[in-house]
Amino acid sequence: MEASTISFSSPPPPRATPAELEAVSLRRLSENLERLLEPAFLDCADAEIALAAGKGGGAVGVHRCILAARSAFFLDHFASLPAPPAAGEKPRLELADLVPGGRHIGRDALVPVLGYLYTGRLKSPPQEATVCMDDACTHGACRPAIDFVVESMYAASGFQISELISLFQRRLSDFVTTALDEDVVPIIQVASTCELQDLLSQCVERVAVSTLDSRYLEKELPYDIYCKVKEIRQSAFGDESENAILDPEHEKRVRNILKALDSDDVDLVGLLLKESSVTLDDALAVHYAAAYCEPKVFAELLKLDSANVNLMNSSGYTPLHIACMRREPDIILSLVERGASVWERTLDGRDALTICKRLTREKDCNRKLEKYEEKSKAYLCIDILEQELKRKSFIFDPISIEESIATPLLVDNFHMRLINLENRVAFARIFFPSEAKLVMRIAQADSTEEFAGITNFSKLKEVDLNETPTMQNRRLRERLDALTKTVGLGRRYFPHCSDVLDKFLNEESTDLIFLETGTPEDQRVKRMRFSELKEDVRKAFTKDKAAVQAIASSASSSPRYEGRARQSKKSKPSL
Known part of the structure; x- marks a missing residue:
């Protein structure tokens, strides 16, 4: 009887439809065209758009045939350009002179708008260009997000891209209702420059009922816009208006x-x-x-x-x-x-x-900064x-801290106080190195020369023949002050850990850190005691973190904070 053979094979993948193939091809074409705006392709471009010096300078390489085919603005502009003075020289367009508001446009806003002309798609803005440095901010209407859309509007309006103008106008309109009063001012400026009347009217109404100072508005706004704001304020508030001159x-x-x-x-x-x-x-x-x-x-x-x-x-x-x-x-x-x-x-x-x-x-x-930048x-x-x-x-009384750190018999001994501080900081660096390093940097202890501590006893006997007694005293005093500040900061932010270290340094020998010295029995005892100390410090550190979180939580829910929040809803700050 012949053995039957069974073959297992997956069915062939379904064929892509012509519409799907076309979509894939268009996407690939779009991605390839978008790459032409990258700095790596600058040499391939046949023209340059130069950014204003106030926006970082530099230039974006562009291709006249693509822009002229996609934009009537660029077609007319390139047709009117004079012939370059030298063969092979690229025309250079100054953005500040090319479009109204061009001096406000940065690279991050210009490239996506040009990319839309290249690809027909609007690329999402780079997050790092639209997010502020405040971790507590929601970034919904902070100034970087507003500035990006404002700059994009200048570009879209200048290049006469109607669909992008409508899109950016809607985004700016949303900002007007949520932004701080002073952050509405750049929106007024772009609305005025680009003749966006509906957006401009919305901004004027918002600013007129705000508490922005009249002198600030007079300096920042076009004169006709300021007059409209002033007129609305006078009609709404009459003699109580800020514009009413009492004297x-x-x-x-x-x-x-x-x-x-x-x-x-x-x-x-x-x-x-x-x-x-x-x-x-x-x-x-x-x-x-x-x-x-x-x-x-x-x-x-x-x-x-x-x-x-x-x-x-x-x-x-x-x-x-x-x-x-x-x-x-x-x-x-x-x-x-x-x-x-x-x-x-x-x-x-x-x-x-x-x-x-x-x-x-x-x-x-x-x-990352460039060299010499x-x-x-x-x-x-x-x-x-x-x-x-x-x-x-970190303002504190250094004398009281020194006395609380040193044992009573060592208070008046300058060198021994230094040794005691060095030992204490050295143990802190062992148990929580990141925190200790930060505190030492703030107190500038890392910029002073280390004295004789548990890490280097030999320095106590070192003598620099070129150093006078005055110079030595100054150096040691700077080190003492820096270490005192370091310990003071540790006490402020890690009180429980500081208590553990105080108790240990008052009761134990500092040679505990040298775990590899002594007899095997000594080493075993040292390791056991060192493990106990680490566990005590870990528990203390947990308490310190819990205390900080409790303080932060109570501060955010305090009546004073809530009162300010309620007050901010009633009135916004002005310059």
């Missing part, structure tokens, strides 16, 4: 001071202050200068009068808040050095650092404020 003479003197600042004439400001009873605070001159003056002029202004650098305007903004909106690090630093508080919050609960972070794209701070102003602003917050948070 014409006082208002005149204030305006003269602000005009002098517009001219960078600080000497004239000084004369005006002497001739009248109006002060810098009365004129809110420091607020005004923080928004519009050059850093050198601002620094000179602060020398004129004992201005209150923490004075809030009618909308709850201090000069530091306004400097953060401008993101000018020199002005922020001048204010901080004069005692401006980084803790002050706006009516909606934002402090200076939060304001800076919500205006700054993630891309601007996280990207300077850090962005936004990065410097955030860095200055973070350092100041750390400095303010």
Whole structure:
């Protein structure tokens, strides 16, 4: 009997329909065309669109035949270009001159709009260009998201792409209802430039009922738009309007001071202050200068009068808040050095650092810098404020901390106090290295020379023949101060862990760290005790984390915080 053979084979895959094949082909063509806008294909392009210097400069390579075939705007523009002066030279189009508002368009917004002309598809924006640096932000209507759509609208309107104009107008309209008052201003500017009347009317209505300062609006808005806002405010509020002048003479003197600042004439400001009873605070001159003056002029202004650098305007903004909106690090630093508080919050609960972070794209701070490239102003602003917050948070009495760390017999012994601090910090680095490293960096202990601790006893006897006693004392004092600050920070943020280390250092020998020395029995005992100590520290660390979470939870639900949140719903801050 013949054995039967059974073959198992899968059925052939179904054939793709002509429509499906066409869709795949079009998708591949679209993807390949989109790649032509990448920097790697710049040499293949036959024209360049140059970005404005204020948007990073550089150029995007384009292909005239594609753009001319897809856009009547580019067809007419390329046809009117003069012949290049040299054979093979690429025409270079300056974006600032090419379209209205072109100086506002960055690469991240330009490439997707051009990509739409190349492919017929609008690519999703890069997340890093539309997300701010504030982790607590939902990123639904923060400034980077708004700026991206505003720049895209300038490009779409300039290139006369009607379908993208409609799309971006709807997105901007959604922002108007959810954004902060001051973030509506760039939407007004693009709506005015691109003649989007419906969007413009919506923005004017929103700004007119806001608490944005009239002087700020007068500076930032086109004159005809400002007049419309002013008219609506006067009709709605009458004599209670901010535009109602209670004392014409006082208002005149204030305006003269602000005009002098517009001219960078600080000497004239000084004369005006002497001739009248109006002060810098009365004129809110420091607020005004923080928004519009050059850093050198601002620094000179602060020398004129004992201005209150923490004075809030009618909308709850201090000069530091306004400097953060401008993101000018020199002005922020001048204010901080004069005692401006980084803790002050706006009516909606934002402090200076939060304001800076919500205006700054993630891309601007996280990207890798090229060689010799300077850090962005936004990065410097955030860095200055973070350092100041750390400095303010870690103020303490170094003498009391030194005495609490050292044993009674060692308080008056400078070298022994150093050794005790070195030992304590060394154990902290063993049990939680990441946290200890961060705290040492904040306290600048990592920039001072290590003294004789459990990690290096030999340094105690080292003598530098080129170092005078004065130099040595200064070096040791700097190390002592840095270590004291380090331990102080540890006590603030890890109190339970600090208690465990205190008890251990008072009761045990520091040679516990040398687990490989001594007899086998000594090593066994050391390992056992070291394991016990690690477990004690782990439990203490868990308690510290729980305490921090409890504090954060109670702060977010405090009546004061809730009161600010309710107040922010009633009125938004203004400049």
